Amino acid sequence: MPGTLGRRLLPLPLVLLGASALVFLLPRASGLDTTRTVLRSRIADSAPDPAAAERVSRELGLDGPLWQQYLLWLGSALRGDLGLSFSTRTAVVPQLVAALGVSTLLTASALLLAGLVGIPAGVTAARRPGGPVDRAVTTLSVLGAAVPEFILAPLLVLVFAVALPLLPAAGWGGPAAAVLPVVTLALFPAALAAQLTRAETADVLGTLHIAAARARGLSERRLLWVHAARRSLTSVTALSGMFFAGLLGGSVVVEVVFAVPGLGRLLYDAVLAQDLPVVQGGLLALVTIAVLTTVGAEVVQFALDPLARRAAR
C-alpha cells in the first residue's frame, strides 16, 4: 500500500507545475483587457482615464513581460503567497481558505448524504431485480439524475422555505441554512450511486463467490450487505474522489441560488472580474485537491476490494 501510494503521489509536483503554467496562461488567453476589466469593476467608467489605466496596470503587476509575471507568481506561490486579489486588494490565501472551508463542508455533507441514501437504495434494489423496490429506485434515480440544480434549488425553496417556512431560503451560517444546498447538491450523486450500486451488486450476487458463500449457509442479509455490497462499492468510491473535486469548485449554481460563499462562487466572480490571482490560486488548489482525492479514493478502493489489492501486487 505505501508503495502504491508513493507511486501515485510521485508525479504530483510535475502535474502541479504543468497546471500552474496552464492556470496562469489560460485566463490571459481570453483576449480580454484585464486592466480595463478590473478598472470597470472598481469604478464602472466606460471611458477610464488612460493614466489611471496605466497606474492600475502597474499596481497589478501587469506591466512586465508575461514570462516575468509567471516566474514572480510561481516564486511567490511556492512560498505559499498567492498574491493580492485584483478586486479586493487583500491577500488571496485567506479568501481561498474561507471559501474552500465552506465548499468542503457543503460537498462532503452532500456526498455523505448521497452515499447514505444512494448506496442502501441500490443494494436493496439489487436484491430482487425487476421487483417493485428495484423499479421504484430505478425510476427515482433516473429522475434524480435528470433534474438540474437550477430547477431543484428553487423548487426546494418554494416547498421548504415559502410554503412550509421551516428552513431559510438563502444564506450561510448554522445547520438549518445548509440543509437545502446540501440536499440540492446531493441529488445527482445519490442517483448515480444508487444506479451504480444496484448494477454492481446485482453482478456480484450472480458470481460463484456468492454462490459458494450461500452454500456455506450464510444468511441472505449477510451475503447482501457484507459480501456483495462491499465489493460493489468500488466504483462508487472511485467516482466519489472525482465528484468531490468537481463539486468543490463546480457547485456555482447552488452557491449563487442559496447565496453560499463557497469556492465555486468565488471563482465564478473572479473569472468575470478577471481577478487573475484568485482564478490562478483557486484553480491550482482545485487541481491539487483533485489529484489528492483521486489517490485517496484509490486507497479506499484497495481497502474495500481484495481483487484490486491482488491486481496491484
Added chain:
Amino acid sequence: MHPAPTRSRAVVLALLACLVTACGAGTAPQAGVAVPDGVVTIGLQFAPRSGFAVDTDDAFVLTQLGAVETLVAVDGERRPQPGLATEWTQVEPTTWRFTLRPGVTFHDGTPLTADAVVGALRYVAGVAAPPRAIAGAALTAEADGDAVLVRTAAPDPILPLRLSAPGTAILAPSAYAGDGPPSVVGTGTGLLRITEADAAQGVTLERFDGYWGERAGVASVVARFLPDPTARALAFRAGDVDVVLGLPEPAVLELQSTPDVEVQTVPTPRTASLYLNASAPPFADVRVRRAVALAVDRTALAEQALAGSGLPASEVFGPAVPWGGTGPVPAADPAAAADLLAQAGYGPDNPLTVRLWTYANRPELPTLATAVQAMLAGAGITAEIRIGEYAAQEPELLAGRYDMMVLSRNLLTDLPDAAGVLTSDYTCSGSYNLNRYCSPEFDALVAGLVDLPDPAARQDVFARAAQLLEADTAGVPLVHTVDTSATRGVTGFVPDPANRVLVTSELARTG
C-alpha cells in the same frame, strides 16, 4: 454568440418566476405603527466587488446603508446640500473652502476634524483609479482651522457636487491604518455603524447613538447580498428579508396583489439606447438615422417587449433626473421611415442590411434587440443580430467598427451632473463617443458648462443638449430602466432614484 441559449435561459427564468409566484403567500407580519428598536433585514442585488473599498463603486453600498457620509449631500432635485460640511465657498477659481459640521463623531469615537477629512480626501485622490467624480481633477486638500481647503488643477464650478459622490466618503483616520483598502467596520459617521462586513454574504449594522443627525428608527439593519433575482424574490416570499430590491417582473406582478406587501417602482438614470455608428455608411447619413428612429416603437418596447419593466424614452435623460425629457414619446411611423430610406437611396432594389450588436450581460438587451429587429424589418431594414460579451465587443465599438448596437448605460452613476457623460459620449473628441456623433453646436453648448456654477442653469443646459441629440438622432434612446422594490412589515422605506440612500432615520419595523 447564438441567441438561442439566451432564449432558453429566459424560458427557464420565466418558468422559475412562475414557480415563485404560483406558491402560497409567505408569512406576513401584522401591519401597524412603527415599532422602536426593531431589526430590518434587506436583500440587496449587488454584492461589493472590491472588498468595500470606499474609493470604488462599493461605496454605494456603504452610503445606501447609512454607514458613511460625504462632505456634501444632495436633495431630490440633485442639488448640493449640507452634509459633513455645513457650507462652502469658492475662495479662488481653483480653491473651495468647506466648513466642517461641528460635533460630528466617527463610529470609533474620534471626532471629525479637518485633519481627518484631509487624510481621507488625500487617500481617495491618491489611489491608482480615483472615483469617477474626482478623476482628473488633481484634487489636493489642506486643513484651515475648522475647515478644509480643497484645490483642483483647473477651475471647477461643481466641486461641491463632486464631493457628494459616495466614493469621496470620509472615514476615521483609523480606517486608513492597514495595508489594504480602508476598513469600513466602525469607521464611518452615518446613523448606523457597521459591526460586521462580509463581501460574500452581507453587512450587519447597529444604530449609532452618537450620530449628529436624527436618530435611526431601527436598532439594527442586516443587509444580505442576494445576486440571483429568483433567490431574492424567494427570500422575500419566505420572510427571510423585509425589504428586497431588484425584483424580476413576474414576482413584481404577484407581489403587487399580495396583502401587506408594498411594491415601489422608481426610474433610474440608466437608459438602453440604439447606438448608430455615424462615422460610416449607412448611418453617416442623418436620413437613415432618422428612418431608424421612426421605425422603432419605443412605447411598444417598454410596455410589451419588456412587459412594463421600463419606461419609453423620449430623450437620453429620463424621469430619474430633474432635467429629463417629459415630452411625448415619438410615435413609430414605418411608412415615413421607408420614405426617408428611399430618399437616402435604399429600397427594394437596394435593400439596407446592417449588423445589430448587443450583449447578454443585461438580460433585457437581447429582448430589446429582437424587438428592434422586427420593427426595423417593418421599415425595410434587415438587421442581423449578433449577441456577444460586452468586454469583447468594446474595442470594436470604440474603434467605430460596428453598425448599430443596443447598449445600456447608467448616465449619472455617482455625480448628479451630466457634463461628464455629455462630454465623453457625445462631443467630437469624446472618449466614449460610440455614436461617432460630431456637432460643433453641441460641443459649444457643453463647453459653456465650464463657466456655469449654478446648478439650475447647468440643468437647463443638460436639457437643451439632450434635445439637440434627439434632433440630430445621435443614437435612439429606447427605454429608461426602472428599479422595483418590495417591503413588508416596515415603514419609511423610500427608494432612491440615484441609488445612494436606502436606510434613513424614518426606516422602522411595524408591528
